[in-house]
Amino acid sequence: MMRPKSTMELVPGDDETYYLNMGPQHPSTHGVLRLRLHLEGERILGAEPVIGYGHRAHEKMAENRDYLQFLPNTSRIDYLSGMIYNLGYCQAIEKAMQIEVPERAEYIRVICAELNRLTSHLLWLGTYLLDLGGFTPFLYAFDDREKLLDILDSVTGSRLTYCYGRFGGVSMDVDDTFLRAAADYCTYFRKRLDEYHALVTHNIIFRHRTKGVGVMGPELALDYGVSGPCLRAAGVARDLRKDEPYGIYDRFAFDIVTAEGGDCFARHMVRMGEMEQSLNIIEQAVGGIPDGPVLAPKVPKRIRPPAGEHYFAVESARGHFGMYLRSDGTDVPVRLKLRTPSFVHVATMPVVLPGTMLADTVAILGSIDIVIPEIDR
Amino acid sequence: MTAPHATTQFFHTFDNPWIAIAAATGALLGFITINALWLIWLERKVSARMQRRYGPTEVGPFGLLQTLADVVKLVGKELITPDHVHRPLYLIAPILAFAPLAALLSLLPIDADWVFHDFDITLVLLLAFSGLNVIAIFAAGWGSNNKYALLGAVRAVAQNISYEIPLLLAVIPIVLMTRSLSLHEIASAQSYPFILVQPLAFIIYFISATAETNRAPFDIPEAESELIAGFHTEYSGMRFGVFFLAEFTNMVIVCAVATLLFLGGWKGPLLPGFVWFFIKVYGLIAVMMVFRWTFPRLRFDQLMTFAWAILVPLALVNLLVTIVVLKL
Structure with a gap:
């Protein structure tokens, strides 16, 4: 296993190199991540992520309230894919208590x-x-995202920190307007994806900035436990939705998008491909949705998973999100350990960053797509 | 040599030469300010339209007074001088950035008979003065005593020195064709725009000029996603505003030189000369703005490679071809 060389001790009398604190307040650390960089001119000799600035004690909070009370916390761990976390937590409890959805x-x-x-x-x-200095795509992507948020808002009532899942189903039934909006969006977004490819993927400056930069090979990725798009960009076809299908993911036809190289460009291509696969899944699901209730009729009032250890994992937008639950049979968990992908991804930085330029730091950090509260939990 | 009629007339309308100089300086400073106000508004509108937004709409007609409101806010802000800075350098840097602008603008012939100064070597003087910008940026970066600012300053120096070479090499063919270093004469000599015979020189000049003014995709000295704000990280209020003014005035200057050397200056049908001049200048600036809102930023080493491995050889080949053709 590759281990990061510790280069972060100050060397007295060294006038050739210097240390730079990138963050916790910096435009490109996507929150309050702090990177201690050891630099020689623009070249990075060592990097050390310093985490904990966004710590909110989610795991500790889980030990101090019952299972239902923890539900709103879940979507605040990774606020960008809160729905997946929220539903994942419900599925974990359902699996432990064997509730039929x-x-x-x-x-x-x-x-x-x-x-x-x-x-x-x-x-x-x-x-x-x-991060790479292109301002305009940001507005385009946010415009498209806004349309999605409106669709989700119409059924869940929130835009970011959803609390839509319930043990045994979801809180609210959807109507035809929602389903039609989702299907229409898929048609619309396919055209937009082509535009993004034309404007971003084929841009020569973008390619120069991302190709061969921040290489995270399959060996390194597997050693560190990297997952999600970052792992698939290294050519490893792992996706929990396929490998250990949870919910009803085994009913849908979709591909695991992989790319070769493990560099920033590969990660870009994987995410772009994944968006297309998501559209496929949505279209199939909208086409095949049956009528019926949306909440299991006989869910116990007090949630008391059987004593013992339970593990459940879902594929979040960033990778493998695992929940390890130890229950003593009461309605408060003894321990709820959250295994979050960004924590692992940021841990690879001391290996990936050295040797690159300062500008690459921003490109690499952006490409692994971290969410700070998810690192700190 | 063409007599600069307008200037002579301008100075003769005042009895006292000092008043004339004061009036001229006032006119130039007024132009710098109004130009920056209008360019910032234009940049906001261009970026907004490219990003499917409206941009400023509320203050004044079409939001034209929005920048004025921002300037009032900027002037009202406290000028913070951090404790750790090198005071003399830190304080003089914005002045250094601003001082050459009036001199530079006074060299530009706006119309056939409208020029403040005209003498044999206006082009050389103009290119020399525009080099002063680097010193201001470096003074700001060094004086700020901040790692991000210093990195920005170091990048700016390397970038500006590298891109000055292809820029000058792209200008020389025009000088050879017209056998003159006077902007007024070069522009007068164009019975057709020189871009038609020197398209490559124009492209090289324009790319280098974009880099010289530190505009995206070459805005590496102030790359905000890497260096916060680069060399002006530690500046607040109107000191920051002065750097901004300098940037926008420099854009006018490089685009005006491009207009005079390659696009026939003030020449054009129907409309008066100075109108044509400004149409061409602001047209080029609009192209620069579209660049900024289209491309991501280059990396520093890629930027240098681009200058030394592509632009300089191309400019040299272009120069050589021009010499051979002229000699035949």
Whole structure:
């Protein structure tokens, strides 16, 4: 296993190199991440992420309230794919308590989760180009994202920190307007994806800035436990939606998007491809959604998962989101450990960053698509 | 040599030469300010339209007075001088950035008979003065005593020195064709715009000029996603505003030189000469703005490679071809 060389001790009398604190307040650290960089001119000799500035003690909060009370916390861990986290937590509890979820609710969950994945990837696309100095794509991506948020808002009542899932289903049934809007959006967004490819993917400056930059090979990625688009960009076809299908993901035809190279450009291509796959899933789900109830009829009032250890994982927009739950049979968890992808991704930075230029730091950090509260939890 | 009628007339309307100089300076400063106000408004509108927004609409007709309101706000802001700066350099840098502008503008012939100064070597003087900008940026970066500002300043120096070479190499063919270093004479000599015979020189000049003015995709010295604000990170209020003024005036200057050297200056049908001049200048500036809102930023080493490995050889080949053709 590759280990980062510790270059972060100050060397007395060294006039050739210097240390630069990037963050916690910096336009490109996407929140309050701090990177300690050791630099020689513009070249990076060492990098050390300093985390904890956005710590909100989610895991500790889980130990101090019952299962339902923790539900609103879940979408605030990764606020960009909050729906996936929210539904994932419900699914974890349902699996532990063996609650049967109605068909219609399963379909709604898939549609909402994939819509949420689209919003997350769109926000990434916009801010990534912003990191690289392109202002205009940001507005285009946000415009498209806004349409999605309106669709999700119409059924969940919130735009970002959803609390839509319930143990045994979802809180509210969807109507035909919602389904039609989702289907229309897929048609619309396919055209937009072509535009994004024409304007961004084929831009020569963009290619020069991302190709061969920040290479995270399959070996490094697997060693560190990298997951999601970053892992698939290294050519490893792993996706929890296919490998361990949860919910009803095994009913839909979609591909695991991979790319070769493991560089920033590969990560871009994977996310762009994933948006297209999400559209496929949404279209199939909208086409096949059955009628019926959206909430299981016999969910116990007090949620008391059986004593023991439970593990459940979903594929969030950023990767493998795992929940390890230890229950003693009461209605408060003993421990809820959240395994979040960004924490792992930012841990690879001391290996990936050295040798690159200062401008590449921004390109690499943007390409792994971190969300700070998800790192700190 | 063409007599600069307008200037002579301008100065003769005042009995006292000092009043004449004061009036001329006032006119130039007025132009710098109004030009910056209008260009910032234009930039906002161009960017807004490219990004499917409206841009400023509320203050004044079409939001034209929005920048004026912003300037009032900027002037009202406290001028903070951080404790850790090198005071003399920090304070003099905005002045250094601003001072050459009036001199530079006074060299530009706006119409066939409208020029403040005209003598043999206006082009050389203009290119020399525009080099002063680097010193101001470096003084700001160094004096700020801030790592981000210093990095921005170092980048700016390397970038400006590198791009001055292709810029000058692109200008020389025009000088050879007209056998003159006077902007007024070069522009007068164009019975057709020189861009038709020197398209490559024009493209090289325009790219280099974009880099010289630190505009995107070459805005590396102030790359905000990497260096916060680059060399002017530590500046607030109107000190920052002065850097801004300088940037927008420099855009006018490089685009005016492009107009005079390649696009026939004030020449054009129907409309008066100075109108044509400004149409061409602001047209070129609009193109620069479209660049900014279209492209992502280059990386520093790629920027240098682009100058030394592509622009300089191309400019040299272009120069050589021009010499051979002229000698035949």
